[in-house]
Amino acid sequence: MTENLRPEEAAQALAEIQQRQQQVIRLVTVPAWFFWAIAGLNVELSAAIESRRPLLLGIGIAVFVIGLLATIFRVVYGSVRHAQPRNDLMPPAGVFAILGFVAIVLAVTLPAAFALQASGARYPATLGSLIGGALIVLGGPLLIRYLHRVMRANASGDSR
């Protein structure tokens, strides 16, 4: 049979394989609202801590924990409800990109908060979280786009 298969047909079969892999990669998606939710929860927690009122702090922590768990559950459950993409679709470059993104957010947020504190700002952690939140909202979708790209490249390497 191999001898009878024309190269064009083999190429079409490889293209079909690649298309199906991309369908699965599209399952690994994080909606934009997720980044808004994470940013909002961070700001909310910082504000609760800086309020220095035990009641607000308690409510703030509860909202943060419940909100974070609900948000993550919603996104993860939404992604893997109908099919679970293989873990090795994500190459090491993707994992490093995620870690790098977290490191950049922290590297900007923490020094900003300390600088605001040093300059006598009233709510330095909350303001710092706002800056971090803006980075998360702006950078999150870019990160997801990059992850899809490296996953597609990784899958193509497997099938071509």
Place this chain on the structure above:
Amino acid sequence: MIKPKFDELIHAPTRLSIVSLLAATEWAEFGFIRDSIGLSDSALSKQLTTLDEAGYVEIRKGFVGRRSRTAARLNSVGRAAFEQHVRALQEIVARAGASVLPE
């Protein structure tokens, strides 16, 4: 090193689509495969039975609440056969050169 081996069972167009989809997943629900590929329930069921009988897939049936859920996964035999098939296709294309690659 994966040895190229053309697999006629996998190469049939509908089954190639199903196996390609399953190869990128740990498991996939019946409905997801059906909708992704655009098959009827009976057509997908028939193809999955063929793959099951060949020892390439495992079919899991269960219930979520009152609704039955069927999921399929490519087992190690099926995954190895798929990888060998892909390698065989790659060799055919490589022999012909890049001119045959679709845009």
